[in-house]
Amino acid sequence: MAPNIVEFPLSQKRSASAMVESPCDDCAIREASVCSVLKQDELIRLRGISTIGHLESGGTVFHEGDPAEHLSNVIEGSVKLYKLLPDGRRQVTGFLFPGDFLGVALNETYAYSAEAMSKLRICRFPRRRLEGLLNELPKLEHRLLEVAGNEIVAAQDQMLLLGRKTARERVASFLLILRRHAEQRRQQLNPVDLPMSRADIGDYLGLTTETVSRTFTQLRKDGIIGLPAQGKVDIRRRDALENIAEGA
Amino acid sequence: MAPNIVEFPLSQKRSASAMVESPCDDCAIREASVCSVLKQDELIRLRGISTIGHLESGGTVFHEGDPAEHLSNVIEGSVKLYKLLPDGRRQVTGFLFPGDFLGVALNETYAYSAEAMSKLRICRFPRRRLEGLLNELPKLEHRLLEVAGNEIVAAQDQMLLLGRKTARERVASFLLILRRHAEQRRQQLNPVDLPMSRADIGDYLGLTTETVSRTFTQLRKDGIIGLPAQGKVDIRRRDALENIAEGA
DNA sequence: CGGTTCATTGATTCGCGTCAATGCAGGTGG
DNA sequence: CCACCTGCATTGACGCGAATCAATGAACCG
Numbered sequence: 001m002a003p004n005i006v007e008f009p010l011s012q013k014r015s016a017s018a019m020v021e022s023p024c025d026d027c028a029i030r031e032a033s034v035c036s037v038l039k040q041d042e043l044i045r046l047r048g049i050s051t052i053g054h055l056e057s058g059g060t061v062f063h064e065g066d067p068a069e070h071l072s073n074v075i076e077g078s079v080k081l082y083k084l085l086p087d088g089r090r091q092v093t094g095f096l097f098p099g100d101f102l103g104v105a106l107n108e109t110y111a112y113s114a115e116a117m118s119k120l121r122i123c124r125f126p127r128r129r130l131e132g133l134l135n136e137l138p139k140l141e142h143r144l145l146e147v148a149g150n151e152i153v154a155a156q157d158q159m160l161l162l163g164r165k166t167a168r169e170r171v172a173s174f175l176l177i178l179r180r181h182a183e184q185r186r187q188q189l190n191p192v193d194l195p196m197s198r199a200d201i202g203d204y205l206g207l208t209t210e211t212v213s214r215t216f217t218q219l220r221k222d223g224i225i226g227l228p229a230q231g232k233v234d235i236r237r238r239d240a241l242e243n244i245a246e247g248a
Numbered sequence: 249m250a251p252n253i254v255e256f257p258l259s260q261k262r263s264a265s266a267m268v269e270s271p272c273d274d275c276a277i278r279e280a281s282v283c284s285v286l287k288q289d290e291l292i293r294l295r296g297i298s299t300i301g302h303l304e305s306g307g308t309v310f311h312e313g314d315p316a317e318h319l320s321n322v323i324e325g326s327v328k329l330y331k332l333l334p335d336g337r338r339q340v341t342g343f344l345f346p347g348d349f350l351g352v353a354l355n356e357t358y359a360y361s362a363e364a365m366s367k368l369r370i371c372r373f374p375r376r377r378l379e380g381l382l383n384e385l386p387k388l389e390h391r392l393l394e395v396a397g398n399e400i401v402a403a404q405d406q407m408l409l410l411g412r413k414t415a416r417e418r419v420a421s422f423l424l425i426l427r428r429h430a431e432q433r434r435q436q437l438n439p440v441d442l443p444m445s446r447a448d449i450g451d452y453l454g455l456t457t458e459t460v461s462r463t464f465t466q467l468r469k470d471g472i473i474g475l476p477a478q479g480k481v482d483i484r485r486r487d488a489l490e491n492i493a494e495g496a
Numbered sequence: 497c498g499g500t501t502c503a504t505t506g507a508t509t510c511g512c513g514t515c516a517a518t519g520c521a522g523g524t525g526g
Numbered sequence: 527c528c529a530c531c532t533g534c535a536t537t538g539a540c541g542c543g544a545a546t547c548a549a550t551g552a553a554c555c556g
Binding site: 213 | 501505
Binding site for chain 3: 527528529531532533534535536537538539541542543544545546547548549550552553555556
C-alpha cells in the first residue's frame, strides 16, 4: 500500500520475544493518546490489531483519495495534513504531534494527504478491525467522539482565521496555537518550537511564505517576538499577541 | 436560558392527550436524522429526554460561549452558525437544514452562535442527559461519530476554499454544495434554493456582499448560471461550475 | 568549498475590500 | 391605489493588503 511505511506487526515482535511485556507498557504517549481511556485488558485487545510504522522525514503516510485502510496514533515525530488543488495550490489543514490521532473521520477514503515532517513513528490500526472493536470498547468510541469534537472546534477557529483575519492576526493566532500545544505537551514554552517551514506555515494560514516572513519580521521589530534561531520563536509579549490574534 | 425559544416538553404533551402516538412517529425528519439508527424502544428512551423548541426567523438558538445545555435536531426551517471577532467581523461556519444535528462537538460551551434563518422548529436534548444515554445507546454514539466525521471532512473542504480559492472559485464551490444538499434532500435542483442573504453567503465564503454579488453577475454573464428570482439560482452549466470550483 | 535549500527583503501588481450611489421588491398606512 | 419607507442586491470608482516576481542572504551538507 503506502510504499514508504516500514511495518512491524506487534504480534510478530511478541512471538519473537515470548512473554515480553506489552509494547504498550512503555509507549511514551499512551497516557496522552486515545489509549488512555482503556484498562489493561482492553488495551491488549487494541494492541492485538496494531502495528508500528516508521517513516523518514518527508515520507507520505497516505494521499488524499486513497482507501482509508489505517488509522494511527502518532508516537514520535510530527505530521502535516494537507489538501491540494489541481494546479498545486495547497492548504495545510493541520499539524499532528505525539499523542495525536490520525483519521478520526472514519471515512472510506482519506480526505487529505499526510506527510511526515520528521522521522516518524506511528501506531497503526486497520480501520475495519478498529471499527469492529468499537462495538466492544464503548469507552474508546466515546473517546474518539471527544477527539472528533475537539477537531471540529479547532476547524471552526481555523475557518474564522482563514475567512476573516488579516495576515498579522493569522500569524499571531498561529504562534498562540503553538504555545498552547507546547503547554499541553509540557514542552519548553520560550522559545517555542516551530518544526515546520515558512511554506508550511503559509499554507496553513492561507498566506505566502513571503508574507509569513515579513509578518514575523514586523512582529520582531515591534518587540512582540524574538527570532533567536531557525525553528524557534521567542514570545516576548504574549498579551500583545493575544490582542492582535483576536483582532482587538 | 435562551429567552426566545418557546418550549414544549413532549412529556407534558403526552399527559395532556394520554395514550397518544409517539410524537416521533410523525416526525418528518426522523429517517433523515440521527434518530434513524434507533429501534422503536430506543427511540422512546431518546424521546423521553427531548423537548420541542420554536423560534421565529432571526431568533438566536444560542450564543458562542454560552454553556452548552442542549443539542438539537433541526425539524423544520434553517439555521446559520457563525463566529464573531470583537470588531464585528463574522465567519459563518455552516448552514443547517431539516435533519441536521446541532452541536456534535459535545463541549461544555458552544463554540459558535446559532441563529434561525426562518421560522424554526427543533427537537432539543439536554446535553448531560444525552451523554448519559449514549452509554446505553451505542448505536446512537456510533451515529454521532459518523456525523462528526462528515463535519470534519466538510470543514477541511471549507479550509481549502477559504485559504486558497479565488472569489469565483468560492462562489462556484458554494453553488455546488447547495446543489448537492438539495439532491440529498430530494429538493428541486434547478433552480436551486438559496435561502440566505448575500451577506450570509459572503460571511460563509470569506468575501464581502459586493464581491458575492459581482461574482454572481459575472457567472450569469458567462451563461453558467441564471438568476431568475430572489433566493434562486439556475445552474445552467454544471460542468463549468465544477471546473471553476476545482480551480482547473 | 560549491551547491542546495530555506528565509528575508524589495519592487511592483492585482484581486478584492471599501465607500458611495442606485435599483428593486415588499410592506404599511393614508 | 399610491406614496413612502425599509432592507437587500447591484453597480461603479477607488484604495489597500497581500500576491507575485526577483534578488540576496544565511544555514547546512557532502
